[in-house]
Amino acid sequence: MSVDRVSLSVGILSTFDHGRGDSWKSYKGRLLQWYIANDINATTDATGIRRRAILLSALAEGSYQLAVDLALPKTLEDVPFEDILAILDAHFTPKRLGIGERHKFYAATQQPSESHTEWAARLRGLTAHCNFSNVEEALRDRFVIGMRPGLEKEKLYAKDLTELTLTKAVELAESIRCAHAGAASSSNAGVIASAVEVERGAMFKMEGTKSDSKNSASAGVSATKSKCHVCGFFHKSKICKYRNHVCNRCHVAGHLRRACPQIGYVATGGAAEDDDDDVYTS
Incomplete structure (x- = not known):
């Protein structure tokens, strides 16, 4: 049975397998935090041998072979820990072009299932490599422009830009959404109540009609005979x-x-x- 986790005194370090879609950026962050939790650093591991051994033992077969190929002509076990991190960073984190990243940012729109808070968070993630001189202003503008059509967007379009920040835009959009949902719920309750009253009235009318029809029939017989x-x-x-x-x-x-x-x-x-x-x- 294969073991895909390395466990020491604190926490669990899972294996990294790029073949199954694991993110090297996320894994590297968790790896470094795991070192901190277990007091493994440049002081306790001055040579980096222990940190390198833990990293290499946590790589899946395919990822380990990839690291071996990337380290050539050097032998992977002879490459310092920091250099192995740099090699994997260069391979899994390609250079990002500013215009391309900004295109992704400006083309983003709020998804139907996405809340206003989630939409703002996703936008902030897209600014990581855009190198905006004023990130907050860009975020506020794209948040409003890329919103789903609706009352929230209309209200935000009417706001003064000098007083509107991204935080205020998110709060206002959420408050409008909640108010609109509450009003709609109240209206639906009134419609349902009216429908029930109409149905009851129709039932009483039907009953009255049957009785009236019977009386009318009797009256008709009396009148004709x-x-x-x-x-x-x-x-x-x-x-x-x-x-x-x-x-x-x-x-x-x-x-x-x-x-x-x-x-x-x-x-x-x-x-x-x-x-x-x-x-x-x-």
Whole structure:
């Protein structure tokens, strides 16, 4: 099983493998900090032999072979520690051209998923090799110009440059964003509440419509048909099947007990067959 870490009294030093995309600049920084944490310096290691041995043992196979090739015609184990660092610096940190670096800076724009704070931090990183005479002014201008379109950008465009710094621009953009998000959230809550009320109203209206329709249907039947004096329901008396029935109350043929003129009562709620005291004939 391969070991990819070197561990001493303080901290862990991982291996450097340029083949898997490791950054030499970042690794070098962590290496030097690891030396400090473990009290390994020019005083405790005057010859640099220990520091060189730790560095070379922490290089992955491919990176070690690269260092060997870069040190030729010298043997890597004979090259001083500081010289090995210089050789690797020259290989992994190519010379940067000012105009090219400034082009990257001026072409940068805020990404959709990037917050204003993250956008400002990324811009500051891009100025490392631009050699601006006034870095803060360049950062402020590019921060505002490269922002995503929106209310924050519009507000910053209206600000006086003599009072606007990068820090103030970031703070103002964030405060506007938070205020806008809060207002939008409040508006959405109101829209949802209104939608619920509309839905409730629609439900009540539907229920009322059903009831109104039923009543209207009954009223329509009453309006279009006359009440039968034989049984009390709405149809013509001459077609009523009970027109020859003998009333159980007055014993006169021609109507049901429910429609008996002697009691002045006419029922319309149920079917004629529900009258248990009557005997029906066709």
